[in-house]
Amino acid sequence: MSTPTLSATDVSLRELEAESIEIIREVIAEFDRPALLFSGGKDSAVLLHLARKAIRPAPLPITLLHIDTGHNLPEVLEFRDRVIAEGGHRLVVAEVEKWLADGRLTERPDGTRNPLQTVPLLDTIAEQKFDALLGGARRDEDRARAKERIFSVRDAFGGWDPRKQRPELWRIYNGRHAPGENTRVFPISNWTELDVWRYIEAENVELPSIYYAHQRDVFQRDGMWLTPGPWGGPRGEESLETLSVRYRTVGDGSCTGAVLSTATTVGEVIEEIAVSTLTERGATRADDRLSEAAMEDRKREGYF
Template identity: 65%
Template structure:
């Protein structure tokens, strides 16, 4: 105990000799194990992006050498980057994992969703996600969201209760003192569990470097045909870009985050290794989502609005 009576092992402290990454890893593994111990049918949201890859790495550490005791779930917008889908499939095959894929296109085809005029499908993911959770009876859904990404994610708990439609109510936030988590849910409810909540983008990349974690190549600098829109470099594709007056260019870029191609922008960069990305981030003053995600620019509360509708 400290002089003030608080536990000495609070966030950011630990036994001598343990690094910040060691502590973050230990906390994340404990969160994953606790959720699996408390819940009957967990699942891990897996897009093939860097955060979900790190989360999968931690989950395999939590239970290895035994097989992962839960499946993966991906909401495929139909506008995902091909490199990311290929990496997703290679990881699933390499580790013998179970993967459920729910398609936004199927929901559009049968009339449960309508295509947006701007072609973006990122905001359409909530309905298929909630439907998949209900169909499979999942009661805990692991996600790779981090508090440093957005103000809405900053105030969501590690164990976040969601209602029957997947919606998040900030007024129902539960206390989480001294790493004590409440996994209870009412009928029809489920948990979203975020083991990377206290990690930053910088932490994620340092961990990727330390652990030798492989990522899709688009996270590193490469030459790509892009076009400028709203201050971002977007990749052309069947989703509808480029539009009238938008000119294709070849640029040396990389992606800080990956999602729907219609709303995820690249940044100009010459970083080709984790160490170079880390050095680049050390000088950066913008968050990855704020700099590269058009869907977060719709309003000041864009992320929170989507979370209330069932978003990650």
């Protein structure tokens, strides 16, 4: 009997999967208290899927961490909680609201809370004594992330210095760190948005419903379709419209836009992405438009 051959696309996906699983196993072996950032978004869903595969059939020895802005879309939080309950995982939630309530943070004039995630993240790392954090960041998302290594050591203040990136020749990763430092690890760094969606299709990874086309009340601001919520709604001459949209990325509802779409299946989403000329952050994240180097500035401050 002949052995079935994988298509070129499947071979590429399996190579990416193997690399990611190797990285996750390296983290589990090398660090004492690793955590995995899990927002309920597509990249973190794929990362969790990979982590489960890496350690199967043993239970996942990694805490899940979510920095909750309080401005998340309800479908995403429902998905997050269901995944945690079904998987029996430990979840730590750092709520930005608590930092606002006790004065450690103050609301921004523009109402956007994504930039406020840094302080709760660093405080929680210190409180929980996490020495490594796995995240779903990819190099194709932003120029600052393109500079990032897979193992990225941060100083005692969470700061990232691109000049101190370590070489990673022949897939050799260096997780050594001094007391007080922690390491951010990006197992899907070499993936693209299209790779992620093809893997979701191949592995049948479940996602929140907002990633597929649905009817939603939206209004246009700065070229993006935003939806009203606790963060506010239309102002001035902005008006609500009910349109068929989907989300390419998940973040603070005040700065994460939807895209017009009729794609209701993974295959249809893949067809849309294949012809897109904008990354998902470039197309739908207002927080990355605050300055030319918005992402790099936030990374230097300790953001993921």
